Amino acid sequence: xxxxxxxxxxxxxxxxxxxxxxxxxxxxxxxxxxxxxxxxxxxxxxxxxxxxxxxxxxxxxxxxxxxxxxxxxxxxxxxxxxxxxxxxxxx
Numbered sequence: 001x002x003x004x005x006x007x008x009x010x011x012x013x014x015x016x017x018x019x020x021x022x023x024x025x026x027x028x029x030x031x032x033x034x035x036x037x038x039x040x041x042x043x044x045x046x047x048x049x050x051x052x053x054x055x056x057x058x059x060x061x062x063x064x065x066x067x068x069x070x071x072x073x074x075x076x077x078x079x080x081x082x083x084x085x086x087x088x089x090x091x
Contacts, residue, residue, distance in 0.1 A: 005080045012073055015061060035063040 020038065022031060041047055042060040051058045061069075 003080070003083075005077065006083055008072070009076050009080055009084055012069060015069055016066060019066065031063070 022034065026034075039060060039062055042058055048058060
């Protein structure tokens with residue numbers, strides 16, 4: 001029977017399907033400006049309409065939420081990861 005931790009771990013890739021990243025060392029003010037601009041773009045009516053026309057699901061997640069998801073992933077107990085891996089193994 002899957003546990004809550006196993007289900008949450010299995011769902012993580014769906015929340016971070018198409019991430020954007022910058023090179024290391026980007027000044028914090030530039031990172032914040034890029035994050036703000038990205039989220040504004042994702043709320044733009046014309047952008048949303050174009051995405052819908054192309055069949056692209058727009059469910060943006062802001063930088064803080066991505067960092068939280070990454071921290072949760074890193075904190076996943078090894079037994080949960082082992083169980084997850086065993087489910088996909090061929091027998």
